[in-house]
Each structure stands twice: as structure tokens, then as C-alpha cells.
Amino acid sequence: MNKYHKPAELYDGLRLHQNENTGVCSPKVLDALRSLRADQIGFYPPYESTTTVCAEYLGVAPDRLSLLNGLDEGIMATAVGYLRPTAGGGPAEAVVPEPAFEIFAFDTEVVGGRPVRVAPNPDFSFPLERVLEAITANTRVVFLTNPNNPTGMAMPNEAIRAVARAVPAEAVVFVDEAYAEFSGVTFIPELAAFPNVLVGRTFSKAFGLAGLRIGAITGAPGALEPIRLAVPVYSVNIAATVAVEAALRDRDYLNGYLRQVEESKSLLYAACDRLGLTYCRSAANFVLVCAGDRLNAIVNGAAARGIYLRDRSGEPGCGGCLRIATGVVEHTRRCIDVMEDILCAAR
Ligand SMILES: Cc1ncc(COP(=O)(O)O)c(C=O)c1O
Structure with a gap:
């Protein structure tokens, strides 16, 4: 079985390697956490209010949403709920178009399922035909990511519909x-027409709540049921529920971060053009940069200067590539300065 390589615990510098919001959370989240009462901490947490608030945010009915201890928990619960051995006794299969978030294949193997990896197109566009070919009578899950990690590439909703019709x-x-x-x-408005599709969301990234661990999954109640059975009854803690409600009330903070992400991506694209590095145009808050034989110099040189970037060169199709979070503009500028220093010194 493949081992999941958890990123090293690097907290003494600028963390641009895990796609977090380095502007961290809204100050209103901290206010909400400070106002937690002792009785809220002493009792098991209620979920009704937070479920309603998250469902409103996503535009779904509350009975179509389950809170999660991070989207990671939703991925594991999907594996547990759907990847039991097939009636014929063979392993259930999970189709994983690569490059993908490593957890999909990892969780599939943990529960005894078989990951069916689909190789990427050279330009990382979604390989629909090959994904359809990979679906068999034993397929129980197809893991899709939109926009994808680590490429940042968006996939068309039409491809999701085609896969949903084929499984x-x-x-x-x-x-x-x-x-x-x-x-x-988002595919969420289409879920009513596609009861075999589930959408997973997280509050770790845009809302800056990664340390509290909260996400959600939405879909038809029947499709959610195996996942609900697999999620521990009180997996989301009270601090996370209070925090996410406060974060969802502070849309100005969210929008400010989204604007910074756009500006950061433009700055990084321009820097890559100057430095002769290629990159994928990203629909997310990070950019996959292809540095070729300059990869180690950039990743190691930046780490030595306290800026952490993620080497993704081991992922399918990603030889020579690193991933850089593009959030707070000042952080992006620091990263670009360091990259320019390293590459100019190497000339
Ligand atoms: C594609 C994808 N899914 C899920 C997650 C995990 O989200 P969470 O922090 O909510 O567990 C990540 C985190 O990097 C991710 O990139």
C-alpha cells in the first residue's frame, strides 16, 4: 500500500506549501471563539444551527448537508461507506484522474478498495474519455476535483454530468x-438532477479555518446515508461550529481574500514569464509552476530563506513542478523576490 507523505511540520516561516489562507481567519472568528462559554465546552455540540447556516451558504436544504471534521473526513467516510468488497467478492474500485489530491488513492487502499488511476493529459485538461473507459462494473466511487489540486485547472460541469451518467x-x-x-x-445547483453526485466543501482554504477542521458534504439524502453512517456522531467540535458561523457572516473578509488571490496569481504569472518558468493558469489559490531542472534550487533555496513551497515533481505528469500558494499579496511578493534572487544568482 502507498504511504501518505504528510508534509513536514514547518511553522517557522511563510507557509506557501499547503494552500492555506496565510492571511489566516477573520477577526470575527476570533471574537466568536473568545465568547465560547464553559457550558458549550462541557457539553456535546449541537449541529442544527451550523448545519442550517452552512446549507444556506451553499444553497441547499439542511437535510442535504452533513458537517465534517474537515473535507478529509468526508473523503475517508466516502471510502468507508462506498468501497466495501463487491457482491462478487472483488475489491471495489475508485477511479482517480491524476494528478490528484493523494488522499483519494490513499483512503481507497486503507479500506481495501482498488484505486484505478487515470493518467493525465499533457496539458492537464480533464481526460474525460479515459475516465469513462476506466469505469467498470466494480466502480463504486469516482473522485473528481474542481478546480484540481495540484494543477489548479478547472473541469467542465459537462464532464461531471457525463461521468455521473456512466457509473x-x-x-x-x-x-x-x-x-x-x-x-x-460549483456543481451544487445540479445535484437535484444528479442524485448520484456528492459535493465536498471545506472551510480550511478560503475561510482560513484549517486549524479548526471543518468541512461539509452535500447531495441527495440517499447518497449521503452511507457517509453519515461512517462519520463519528460528534466529529465536529464546538469551536469549529461557532467559528464557521462567524466566518460565513463576514463576507467582506472572504471577498478581500479572493481579490488578493487574483492579484497574487497575476503577479506570479508575470514573474514566471520574466524568469522563463512555465505554469498552469489556476482557478484556485495556488499555482503549479514548472521549473524543470531549477526545481530543487527554488524549493530548497526558498526554504533556506523561510519560505515553504511544495515540490510536486513526484506526481503524475508533474516532473519538475512545484506548487505555490497565491493568497496574501505581500506574501506572494516576498516569494517572487526570493525566486528572482535564487534564479539570478544561479545564472
Ligand atoms: C482537493 C482537496 N480536498 C480536500 C482537502 C482537505 O480539506 P480539509 O482541510 O477540509 O480536510 C484538501 C487540502 O489540501 C484538498 O486540496
């Missing part, structure tokens, strides 16, 4: 929308 009756299509706030594109 066996027992299967679900899991659309990971961890970065949907940045693309502004």
Missing part, C-alpha cells in the same frame, strides 16, 4: 470542491 447504479461521483470559492464554479 454503475451503486456508485457515486465525489466532486471535491475544496477550492470552489476561488473559481466561483
Whole structure:
């Protein structure tokens, strides 16, 4: 079984390697956390109010949404709920178009399922035909990510519809929308017409709540049921519920961050053009940069100056590539300065 390589615990510099919001959370979240009462901490948490607030934000009915201890929990619960051995006794299959968030294949293997990896197109466009070919009678989950991590590339909703029409009756299509706030594109309005599609969301990225661990999954109640059974009854803690409600009330803070992400991406694209580095145009809050044989110099040189970037060169199709979070403009400028220093010194 493949081992998941959790990123090293690097908290002493600028963290541009895990796609977090380095502007961190809204000050209103901190106010809400400070006003937590002792009785709220002493008792098991209620979920009704937070479920309603999150459902309103996503435009769905509350009975179509489950809170999660981070979207990671939703991915594991999907694997547990859907990837049991098939009636024939063989392993259930999860189709994973690559490059993908590593957790999909990892969780699939943890529960005894078989990841069916689909190789990327050279330009990282969605390989629809090959994804359809990878679906078999044993497919129980297709993991899609829109926009994708690590490429930042968006996929067309038409491709999601095509996959949903092609899977066996027992299967679900899991659309990971961890970065949907940045693309502004979601499959959620189509869920009523596609009861075999589930959409996962997180409050770790755009809302800056990664340390509190909260996400949500939405879809038809029947498709959600196996996931609900797999999620521990009180998996989301009271601090996370209070925080997400406060974060969702502070849309100015969210919009300010989204504007910075756009500006940061433009700055980084321009810097890459100057430095002769290629990159994928991203619909998310990070950019995959292809540095070729300059990869180690950039990643190691930036780390030595306290800026952490993520080497993604081991991912399918990503030879020579690194991923850089593009959020707070001042942080992006610091990163660009360091990249320019490193590459100019190497000339
Ligand atoms: C595609 C994707 N899905 C899910 C997650 C995990 O989200 P969470 O922090 O809510 O567990 C990440 C985090 O990097 C991600 O990139």
C-alpha cells in the first residue's frame, strides 16, 4: 500500500506549501471563539444551527448537508461507506484522474478498495474519455476535483454530468470542491438532477479555518446515508461550529481574500514569464509552476530563506513542478523576490 507523505511540520516561516489562507481567519472568528462559554465546552455540540447556516451558504436544504471534521473526513467516510468488497467478492474500485489530491488513492487502499488511476493529459485538461473507459462494473466511487489540486485547472460541469451518467447504479461521483470559492464554479445547483453526485466543501482554504477542521458534504439524502453512517456522531467540535458561523457572516473578509488571490496569481504569472518558468493558469489559490531542472534550487533555496513551497515533481505528469500558494499579496511578493534572487544568482 502507498504511504501518505504528510508534509513536514514547518511553522517557522511563510507557509506557501499547503494552500492555506496565510492571511489566516477573520477577526470575527476570533471574537466568536473568545465568547465560547464553559457550558458549550462541557457539553456535546449541537449541529442544527451550523448545519442550517452552512446549507444556506451553499444553497441547499439542511437535510442535504452533513458537517465534517474537515473535507478529509468526508473523503475517508466516502471510502468507508462506498468501497466495501463487491457482491462478487472483488475489491471495489475508485477511479482517480491524476494528478490528484493523494488522499483519494490513499483512503481507497486503507479500506481495501482498488484505486484505478487515470493518467493525465499533457496539458492537464480533464481526460474525460479515459475516465469513462476506466469505469467498470466494480466502480463504486469516482473522485473528481474542481478546480484540481495540484494543477489548479478547472473541469467542465459537462464532464461531471457525463461521468455521473456512466457509473454503475451503486456508485457515486465525489466532486471535491475544496477550492470552489476561488473559481466561483460549483456543481451544487445540479445535484437535484444528479442524485448520484456528492459535493465536498471545506472551510480550511478560503475561510482560513484549517486549524479548526471543518468541512461539509452535500447531495441527495440517499447518497449521503452511507457517509453519515461512517462519520463519528460528534466529529465536529464546538469551536469549529461557532467559528464557521462567524466566518460565513463576514463576507467582506472572504471577498478581500479572493481579490488578493487574483492579484497574487497575476503577479506570479508575470514573474514566471520574466524568469522563463512555465505554469498552469489556476482557478484556485495556488499555482503549479514548472521549473524543470531549477526545481530543487527554488524549493530548497526558498526554504533556506523561510519560505515553504511544495515540490510536486513526484506526481503524475508533474516532473519538475512545484506548487505555490497565491493568497496574501505581500506574501506572494516576498516569494517572487526570493525566486528572482535564487534564479539570478544561479545564472
Ligand atoms: C482537493 C482537496 N480536498 C480536500 C482537502 C482537505 O480539506 P480539509 O482541510 O477540509 O480536510 C484538501 C487540502 O489540501 C484538498 O486540496
